[in-house]
Amino acid sequence: xxxxxxxxxxxxxxxxxxxxxxxxxxxxxxxxxxxxxxxxxxxxxxxxxxxxxxxxxxxxxxxxxxxxxxxxxxxxxxxxxxxxxxxxxxxxxxxxxxxxxxxxxxxxxxxxxxxxxxxxxxxxxxxxxxxxxxxxxxxxxxxxxxxxxxxxxxxxxxxxxxxxxxxxxxxxxxxxxxxxxxxxxxxxxxxxxxxxxxxxxxxxxxxxxxxxxxxxxxxxxxxxxxxxxxxxxxxxxxxxxxxxxxxxxxxxxxxxxxxxxxxxxxxxxxxxxxxxxxxxxxxxxxxxxxxxxxxxxxxxxxxxxxxxxxxxxxxxxxxxxxxxxxxxxxxxxxxxxxxx
Amino acid sequence: xxxxxxxxxxxxxxxxxxxxxxxxxxxxxxxxxxxxxxxxxxxxxxxxxxxxxxxxxxxxxxxxxxxxxxxxxxxxxxxxxxxxxxxxxxxxxxxxxxxxxxxxxxxxxxxxxxxxxxxxxxxxxxxxxxxxxxxxxxxxxxxxxxxxxxxxxxxxxxxxxxxxxxxxxxxxxxxxxxxxxxxxxxxxxxxxxxxxxxxxxxxxxxxxxxxxxxxxxxxxxxxxxxxxxxxxxxxxxxxxxxxxxxxxxxxxxxxxxxxxxxxxxxxxxxxxxxxxxxxxxxxxxxxxxxxxxxxxxxxxxxxxxxxxxxxxxxxxxxxxxxxxxxxxxx
Numbered sequence: 001x002x003x004x005x006x007x008x009x010x011x012x013x014x015x016x017x018x019x020x021x022x023x024x025x026x027x028x029x030x031x032x033x034x035x036x037x038x039x040x041x042x043x044x045x046x047x048x049x050x051x052x053x054x055x056x057x058x059x060x061x062x063x064x065x066x067x068x069x070x071x072x073x074x075x076x077x078x079x080x081x082x083x084x085x086x087x088x089x090x091x092x093x094x095x096x097x098x099x100x101x102x103x104x105x106x107x108x109x110x111x112x113x114x115x116x117x118x119x120x121x122x123x124x125x126x127x128x129x130x131x132x133x134x135x136x137x138x139x140x141x142x143x144x145x146x147x148x149x150x151x152x153x154x155x156x157x158x159x160x161x162x163x164x165x166x167x168x169x170x171x172x173x174x175x176x177x178x179x180x181x182x183x184x185x186x187x188x189x190x191x192x193x194x195x196x197x198x199x200x201x202x203x204x205x206x207x208x209x210x211x212x213x214x215x216x217x218x219x220x221x222x223x224x225x226x227x228x229x230x231x232x233x234x235x236x237x238x239x240x241x242x243x244x245x246x247x248x249x250x251x252x253x254x255x256x257x258x259x260x261x262x263x264x265x266x267x268x269x270x271x272x273x274x275x276x277x278x279x280x281x282x283x284x285x286x287x288x289x290x291x292x293x294x295x296x297x298x299x300x301x302x303x304x305x306x307x308x309x310x311x312x313x314x315x316x317x318x319x320x321x322x323x324x325x326x327x328x329x330x331x332x333x334x335x336x337x338x339x340x
Numbered sequence: 341x342x343x344x345x346x347x348x349x350x351x352x353x354x355x356x357x358x359x360x361x362x363x364x365x366x367x368x369x370x371x372x373x374x375x376x377x378x379x380x381x382x383x384x385x386x387x388x389x390x391x392x393x394x395x396x397x398x399x400x401x402x403x404x405x406x407x408x409x410x411x412x413x414x415x416x417x418x419x420x421x422x423x424x425x426x427x428x429x430x431x432x433x434x435x436x437x438x439x440x441x442x443x444x445x446x447x448x449x450x451x452x453x454x455x456x457x458x459x460x461x462x463x464x465x466x467x468x469x470x471x472x473x474x475x476x477x478x479x480x481x482x483x484x485x486x487x488x489x490x491x492x493x494x495x496x497x498x499x500x501x502x503x504x505x506x507x508x509x510x511x512x513x514x515x516x517x518x519x520x521x522x523x524x525x526x527x528x529x530x531x532x533x534x535x536x537x538x539x540x541x542x543x544x545x546x547x548x549x550x551x552x553x554x555x556x557x558x559x560x561x562x563x564x565x566x567x568x569x570x571x572x573x574x575x576x577x578x579x580x581x582x583x584x585x586x587x588x589x590x591x592x593x594x595x596x597x598x599x600x601x602x603x604x605x606x607x608x609x610x611x612x613x614x615x616x617x618x619x620x621x622x623x624x625x626x627x628x629x630x631x632x633x634x635x636x637x638x639x640x641x642x643x644x645x646x647x648x649x650x651x652x653x654x655x656x657x658x659x660x661x662x663x664x665x666x667x668x669x670x
Contacts, residue, residue: 051534052505160622161391190390190561191605195618202616217534220564220607224616247609261539263564265606267587270567 005039006211007063007179012036012072014058018286030285032058034235035072037312042178043209047222047243049258050232053282056215059232060181063213064096065089076179094124097172101184103164107156113140113167114152120174139170143200162193166200173204179211186221198225219262223247231255234282234293237312241319251315251326253298292324300325352420352555353379353402353440353523359414360394360401367627371397373579374415379523384549384556386566386587388602389576392623395559398576399525402557403442404432420522438468441516445528447508451500458484458496461515468519479518487514488544506537510544517548524548525557530565542568563606567591575599578624578634585660595654595662598635633665641666 013036015029033055040046048056061067063074065081073080076092084092100106107116117136121127127135140148143166156164165185172180185201186194202225205212214226222229222243229246231239231254239252250256264270283293292298292305304324315321360372372394379385387395400406402417404424417424419440427435436442444450452460461480465471471479484492487510495507503511509529516524526545530538546569549556558570566573566587573590575583575598583596594600604617621638624630633651636642645665653661654669 051536162622191563192390192602192619193622195605195607195616196620198616199618219535220609223609223611224607224613243612258536259609261536262609263539263542263562263568265564265567265591265603265608267567267570267591270564 004041006042006044006077007213008039008075008078009059009063010037010073010075012059012062012074013070014055014062014067015070028286031235031288032285033062033069036232036235036237037072038230038237038240040179040211040213042211043205044228045205045210045212045214045226047214047216047226047229048232049216049219049222049229051217051282053234053285054232055235056217056232057183060098060183060213060215064098064181065092094120094175095177096179096181097175097177099165099168099172099180099182099185101187103161103168103188104156106168107164109156112153112155113159116156116167117171117174120171124175135174139174142173142204143167143170144196145170160193161189162197165189165193165197169197169201169204173208173210176208177210179213181213181215183215184217185214187216187218194221201225219247219258231258234288235285236293236322237320238294238322239320240312241315245316245319249316249319251319251321252294252323253300253326254294257297292322350380351378352381353377353557354418355398355402355415356418357415358398358401358412358417360397360406360410360412363409363411364627369626370579370629371410371626372401373626373629375574375576375579375581376415377574377581377584379555379557381522381555382549382553383572384546384558384570386558386560386570386573387576388560388563388566388573390561390623392626393576394579394626395561395576396527399442399527399557399559402525403436403440405436434468437464437516437521438519439521440523440525441519441521442525442527443509443512443516443529445531447505447512448500450512451503451508453500455499456496457498457500457503457511461496461511461518464515465518483514483518484511486517486548487511488540489514505533506540509533509537509541513541513544513548517552517554520552521554523555523557525559527559528561529558531560531562538565545569563591563602575602578629579626580634581663582635583656583660583662583664585657585662589657589660595656595660595667596635596664597639597641597666599662601638633663 012033014033015031018028036059048059050056062069068082081089081092114136117139118132121132121135137148140151145151145163145166186197189197216222226243229241229243230237233254239255250259283289283296289295291307292310295301295305302325310322310324312320312322315327355377357374357376358372359374362369362371375398387398389395401412406412412425458480461483462476465476465479480496481492484495489495489510500508530541533541542565545556560566570587572586574581575596577598582598590599594603601619605619619638624634630637632648633646636646651663651665653663654667656662656667656670
C-alpha cells in the first residue's frame, strides 16, 4: 500500500499436490493458499483471522520462507525472499522470527532456558559467554520473568504455560528482529494469563517498533492488539480493513458470522441474542465450488455468487471486501439493523 | 453456617466437602480441598477457574476416575441420594455413561482411530441396555442426528480421521448422550475449537439440555461460555470455591476480588484498551498452599486477617456466597 511496507506479499499461492495412485490417475491439489496479497508496514500489526484450515499457518510458513510457494512472491525489505541464496536467507532470518502457539513443543525439552535463549545469539552473532549471559538476563526481565536467575537453569516443562510463552517471546526478540510472525500466541492460555502475555507483547512491539503478522482465530484478541486485520476463508482473503472499520462495519457475511460467534461476556445479552447461525463446514480445498467460496454458508447468496468468484475490491477507504452483494444499499441497511 | 448451604430438594448431584489429594515426590498436593457444590435437575452449572484450580479433578472425582497417585480422601459425592464413594467399581460402571456422562477437551484423543464412529457410539448402548442389533443401530443413527450430524448413516461408517474437529466433538457428545444420562459433565469441551465451531457446540449443548431435561456441569476457564450456557456458577481457585452465585448476579455484581479480576480479563470486541486488564502472578503451589485465604498473594485488597485466617462463606444474595473477608453480607 505504501512504499514503506516492510513485508509485501503478492499473489501468493501454495498448492499441495495429492499423490496419484493406481486408482486415482487424475492429479488433484489442495489449494491451501490461493492468490493472497497484503503488506505490513514498519511498526504495524496485521491480524490474520480465520478458521482452522483457512490457510493461516501456511501463510506464516511462506512468509518466513520455511516453505516455497507455488506462485507469487514474498518481499522483505523490497527483495523476494525466494530469490535469495541459502546464505542470504540465513542472514535475513535474524530479522524475521516466529512465536509459536504450542509453547510446550516449541522448545527442546532436554535443554535449559539458558541454552534455549543462547542458541540464536550464538548462531547469528559472535558474543562472548559473559555478554550472552548478560543479554539473556535482560531479555528475561523484559518479558517479565524476574528475577532471571530463577529461570536460567530450569527446563521448559518446569514452567507454566504463560511463563513458557514469555520465553517464546524472549527468544523471538533476542536478535532484535524487525518482523515477527505470532502464530496463535495466546490461544492455548488461560484468560487471566492471556492478558498478561498480550500486554508484554504489546509493550515490546511498541518499543521495538516491530512489524507483526498476528495469526489468530479469536477476534476478541485482535481489537486491542492489532492495527489492521485480514479475514481469511478457504485460502483467500475475504475482507481487509483497519481494526476500527472491521469491527464497526463488518461487510463480508463471513466476518459478520465470525463476530456473532464470539462469546459476549454478559449473560443478559448472550442468552437472549439471536445468532447468525454459521452452519456447515469450510469447503473442501480440493474440490472448490465455482464462484464464491462462501456461498454454501452465505445467507445472501445470489445467482452471480455461484458463477463468478468475487475479487477483493474497495468497499470504503482502507476497507477491502470480496463479496458481490456486500456493497448493495439494501444489504447495508440490513447490516446496520443487525448491529443495533 | 452449615445450614445455609443445605442443597435444595431437587438436587441431583451433591458434592459435600470433597477433598482429593495427589501424592507426589514433592509432597501431597491438595488439588481439591473441601469443596461443596450441588446441581439441580435440569440445571446448567459452571465451575470456572484457571488451570490448576482443581476443576478437572473435581469432575474426575465425581466420576470416581481419579488416576493414581490421586485419591479421594474426604467428603461425599451424592448422586440421586446415593453416595458414589460407597459404590463398587462394578456399580460405578453402571453409573458412568448411563447416569453421568462426560465430554472432554480433545475429542480426537478420546476416539479410537481403528473403530468406526457408529461402533464407538454403540458400545455404550450395548453395555447399558442389552438391546438387539437393529434397535442399537437405530439409536446410534438417532443420536447422531440429535447432535446435528446431517448424514448420520454415512458418518456412522466413518473412521475418526475423516471427521473435522467440530464433527469429532459432536461424535463425542453423541457417545456421551447416547444412553440419555441425567447429568453431562463437559470438561473444557469447547476450548480447543474454532470460535465458530465453539458457538455451534454451545448451542448444541443448550439444545440437548433443554430437550432432554438433563443437567449440565460445565467446566471451563472461559467466562464467555459461562455467560452463554449456564444458570449458576462456582468460581474455583487453588482447590477451593471462592464464590458461587447465579450467572447474572455474578457478571453484574461480582463479590469476590478473584471473580472481579477474572471478569476484567475477558476481552471484548467492542472496545479498544490501551493496556489490557490482567491478573498478575500465578496459581498457588498446592503442596504448600498460602495460609489464610488462598487468593491473598494476588489480591489487591488483602489485609492481615486474609493472610492469617481462612474466610468463611459470606451470604451475598439468594443462594449466593463469597468466601472473602471483604465481602459484605446481605
